[in-house]
Amino acid sequence: xxxxxxxxxxxxxxxxxxxxxxxxxxxxxxxxxxxxxxxxxxxxxxxxxxxxxxxxxxxxxxxxxxxxxxxxxxxxxxxxxxxxxxxxxxxxxxxxxxxxxxxxxxxxxxxxxxxxxxxxxxx
Numbered sequence: 140x141x142x143x144x145x146x147x148x149x150x151x152x153x154x155x156x157x158x159x160x161x162x163x164x165x166x167x168x169x170x171x172x173x174x175x176x177x178x179x180x181x182x183x184x185x186x187x188x189x190x191x192x193x194x195x196x197x198x199x200x201x202x203x204x205x206x207x208x209x210x211x212x213x214x215x216x217x218x219x220x221x222x223x224x225x226x227x228x229x230x231x232x233x234x235x236x237x238x239x240x241x242x243x244x245x246x247x248x249x250x251x252x253x254x255x256x257x258x259x260x261x262x
Contacts, residue, residue, distance in 0.1 A: 141165040141251045143234045147219075148256030155260070156222045161234035161253060163215035171237045171248070173210060173217045177230035177258075187232065190217055202228070224260045231255040 147159040159175065174189030174197070186199045188208035196208060202221075210217030215236070221228065234253035241249040 141236075141238070141249060143236055143251055143253035145232070145234045145253045145256045148232060148258050150259040150261065151224055153224060153226055153260055153262050155224055156220065157224065157258060159219040159221065159232055159234075159256060159258075161217050161236075163236050163238075163251070166215070166238055166242070166249075168238045168240055169212040170215055171212075171239055173212070173215070173234070173236040174208060175217070175219050175232055175234055177228075177232045178255075179230045184233065188219060221258070224258075226260045226262045229258060229260045231257050 142165055143161055143163050145161050151157050172189050172191045175187040176184045177187050178184040187202055188206055189197045190208050190210045192212040205223045207220040233255045236251050238249040240246050
């Protein structure tokens with residue numbers, strides 16, 4: 140079973156930085172895309188940053204220029220450097236990965252979510 144393990148959340152003061160990491164296990168396949176989404180209770184989950192196989196990057200409009208995503212599709216890991224954090228960045232951050240196949244006998248694509256890690260930015 141494919142699992143995503145997230146790390147690096149916590150509390151920081153406004154203007155500070157945090158680094159989130161996510162690692163996938165339980166699959167032999169490299170990812171098609173892997174990245175971060177965030178959600179505040181009562182609102183929709185929104186895109187933070189995604190790294191696609193081949194190197195294409197996507198950022199949410201609210202974090203572009205402050206957050207940097209990096210990773211390795213073969214190693215199935217991504218990292219998110221969050222700089223100049225603001226109180227409005229406070230949320231639960233979820234890692235998501237898309238793989239081309241579920242396993243060696245099921246060639247349907249697979250999407251997996253992590254359990255989430257809390258980021259709190261105090262003013």
